[in-house]
Amino acid sequence: MADYIFRRLMKSLLTVFISITLTFLIIRLMPADPVSLMVDPKLSPEVQAQMRSNFGLDKPIYVQFGIYIANLLKGNLGYSFKTREPVVLVLLQRLPWTILLMLTTLVISLSVGLPVGIIAAKKRNQIFDRVVNVLITLSISIFIPFISFAFLYVFGYRLHLLPTGGAYTPPPSLGFKYVLDIARHSILPTLTLFLGNAATIILYSRNSMIDVLKEDYIRTAFAKGWNDRYVTRQHALKNALIPTVTITGLMIGSMMGGAIMTETIYAWPGVGRLIYDAVSAMDYPVLQGAFLMLSITVVAMNFITDLIVAKLDPRIRLAGGRA
């Protein structure tokens, strides 16, 4: 198991390294002048010259890369063009909101998606399964702003039931009321992301359950006289979970794309909304920092799912771990 975890850790670090390299290369290899992308043109010429030498923009590219990595390790991602604050501080204020949204969505998607997928597998080709299949095709085809608009129109504009934006009603109240307020504001964004993402979980848990139910050991379990419920729970479920958890980990990256649009539309104060604001303000340091921050979050969440898979899969947990 240690071997498996070590490999996964190495892969995570490699992924982070590649996203760092990509952000580095994006600003240097583009036709646009890198200075204008990293140094705010509105600053005075002396300060601009100072920043240019800080970033090493007058030195060869490999030296620049070294400086870039050294700065990252110190937690220096540059300064926002818009607010002049350090990018790291801006991002750290926003990140908890995005993580809150993602985790709630993941928990709800898993707790709804797994049972639905497994029931669909058990009732394969019956009406329930067919309806689920149609819903899956619709759900993977959905355009996030479309559901968001539909929700806003129905629950916000027509029914006046739920708030249409923000994460809380300003000024923030205290204690339990605050939590309740946030929960009310998070219903629509969470529901939106849930609809866009649960389909993948349902699809994979259904398909892997179907595969597992075909296995010899399931037939053996039935032959031994166990009832359906026991076989499903004790023999099939755990093995069907493994591919589903793996795909959930891979899904987190694409969920971030949906989160940007969801946060933008509901004015949710997370990294996604920050990206939208940075795009309109041409705030390049924030954009690059936000991408890095999101990749690190995705990689970390992925690593956690890898650990869960390791715990679920006895081939990894017990053996030397060649998975």
Added chain:
Amino acid sequence: MSQRSFTSTFRKNRLGLVGFGGVVFFLLLGIFAPLITSYPKGYGTDIMASPSFVHLFGTDGLGLDILSEIIWGARTSIYVSFIAVALAFAIGVPAGLVSGYIRGFPGAIIDTLIDVFLTLPVLPLIIVIAAVVGSSITNVAIVIGLFSWPSLARVTRNATLRVTEMQFIEAARCLGIKQRVILFKHILIVIIGPILVNLTLIMATSVLSEAGLSFLGLGDPSTWSWGTIIKKAWDAGAIIDTPNPYWWWFAPSLSIVFYVVCFNLLGNAINDALNPKGRE
């Protein structure tokens, strides 16, 4: 014989036919857009008119006909899809073939790269690049295409791994046929099915990405795309403000969903026709 059974299985799949019909419809709409309606520009007289016989889907905040905008948007979607698919094919297929066929070092490196790019949050990355390179529809399409290859490479690799074990490849190798020919002729022709299925999915997701980018303000302001129409509606507060021109965002959103559903249905149908056993 296999040709006949493919088309006959395909024809029996009603949802697949719907998808195929939809795809053809959008293709024709996009190609012949200039013949169907004039390019919406300037100002119209009826501002935010609700759907009527004159304007089937109503008009927007400038009084332009939303149906015409959607028809021209179909042209943009097709354009973006094809560029993205071409690029994904050009990168993903060779990457998958090589990593599946050549064991050891080069294969493993490509495989790891595929893994890494499948993990990364691709849309945020595309957003950063699109913000830097500037918004022209061709730039947007190229950036989307550059990051659509990993899933295709994964599919190609898995299929190649299976085929490489087969005897006819061994025979080809013994005959001294060049590796390049074995890869791009003997193997590619056998695994073209799963690749096609993945390409239809890329056609669909590239339009979702383009609409997302346009919605976030990174699209081409001088070209009509479904995402641009939705962005304009959103900027004008058409969702929760009064007066509420819901038709402004509803029809273009529905077009996106139809487009994507049609390509997904087509992909599913091709998949089913290729593996008839999977459906039993």
